[in-house]
Amino acid sequence: MANRVFTSEELKQMCVRPVDAAVEAATAGDREKLVEWVDKMYKAAVRSFNLRRNWDRGLTDKIYEKQGVEGIAAVMKNCTFTEAQLQELLVTEDYIEEIYRAFDAGEKEQVVEKIQTLHKMSREFHDIRIKWENYLMGYIYEEIGGDDLYEAMRKVVSSYNAAPIETAREGDFRKRVEQTIWGLHSHGEPLYAIEDDEKVSVYMNPCGSGQMLVESGCFSSPDKGRYVGPHRITWQMEHFPAYCVHAPVQEILSIEALGFPYFVNCPCQELKDPNWKFAHQSCAFSVYKDNNAIPDEVYQRLGLEKPVITLKNHNL
Numbered sequence: 001m002a003n004r005v006f007t008s009e010e011l012k013q014m015c016v017r018p019v020d021a022a023v024e025a026a027t028a029g030d031r032e033k034l035v036e037w038v039d040k041m042y043k044a045a046v047r048s049f050n051l052r053r054n055w056d057r058g059l060t061d062k063i064y065e066k067q068g069v070e071g072i073a074a075v076m077k078n079c080t081f082t083e084a085q086l087q088e089l090l091v092t093e094d095y096i097e098e099i100y101r102a103f104d105a106g107e108k109e110q111v112v113e114k115i116q117t118l119h120k121m122s123r124e125f126h127d128i129r130i131k132w133e134n135y136l137m138g139y140i141y142e143e144i145g146g147d148d149l150y151e152a153m154r155k156v157v158s159s160y161n162a163a164p165i166e167t168a169r170e171g172d173f174r175k176r177v178e179q180t181i182w183g184l185h186s187h188g189e190p191l192y193a194i195e196d197d198e199k200v201s202v203y204m205n206p207c208g209s210g211q212m213l214v215e216s217g218c219f220s221s222p223d224k225g226r227y228v229g230p231h232r233i234t235w236q237m238e239h240f241p242a243y244c245v246h247a248p249v250q251e252i253l254s255i256e257a258l259g260f261p262y263f264v265n266c267p268c269q270e271l272k273d274p275n276w277k278f279a280h281q282s283c284a285f286s287v288y289k290d291n292n293a294i295p296d297e298v299y300q301r302l303g304l305e306k307p308v309i310t311l312k313n314h315n316l
Contacts, residue, residue, distance in 0.1 A: 005289070006174075012192075019118075019188070031100075044122065045125070059133065062140055063140060067143070119188060123188045130212065134242045137153070149233065149242075176287045177193075200287050201285065207281060219241075227239045228245055232301075247283070251264070260309050261294065268297040291311065
C-alpha cells in the first residue's frame, strides 16, 4: 500500500475557491491573505484573457488556411459578442487597488462585494470564451475535418502546457497535484479531491467546461454548439463537446514529451460505469504516484502503445 501524501484537510483547503478564500480573509480582517488571494484572482483573470487570444488565433488560423476570408466571414456571423463587451469584463489593476483601499478604510462589506464582482466578471468572460471556442472547434471539425482540428489544437495546447510538462519532468508529485488543482480553479467552480493508493483525483463540482456547455443549452442550436464524433481527440467517444478535445490533445502532447500524461483525464473505470455520461458531470483529473501505474487503456484510446516509463514521481 502506498503512503498517503496529503491529509484530507490539506486537500480540502487546496480545493477552496479563491473567491471564497478572499472573502474569508476580508471578513477576518487579514490583509496579507486578502492580498494573496485577490492577486491570484487577478492573475487568473488576466491569464484567461491571454489564453483566449491564443485559442482564437490557433483556431481562426486553421479556418483561414483552409477556407480563406470566406471561412472567417462564415464563423463571424455566429459571434455573439463584441470586443468592446469583452473589454468591459477585463479586470484592471485600478479595480484591484480599489479593493485594497476599501479594506484599509474598514469598508468590509464593500470589499466583499468587489471581490464577488471580480469573480462574476471572470466567470462571465470564461463562459463566453468557452462557448465561442467550442463553436470554432466544432466548425473546423464539421466543415474542414477532424485531423485539421487535431492540428489546430496541437498549436493551441502547445501555447500553454509547458509548465505542467516541466513540473512532471521534475518528478515532484505534491507540486503536480497543487498545479492541477490551481489550474482547475480557473473555471471558478468548487473542487474536491480524493487520494487513494495510486493517485490523487480532482473534480469540479459542477464541471465548468463540458458540463457547463451542455447545461447552458449550448447545443440546442446547431449553429452555436457542435459535438465531435469518434476520433483519437475524443478518446473514440460519441457526442463529445468540441471544446473538450483539448483534454485528449493535452495527453498526446504530454506523452510525446514525457512518455505519460502529466494528469489523466476521465479515468477508464468511470467510462465503464453504465450510469456515467461524458460532459454531464465532471471528469476526474488524476495525478499518478507511479507513472507506470497509469492504465494501458489511457494510451490505447489515443491510438498509442504504453511505453516503459523510467521517469517516476520520485519526490513524494
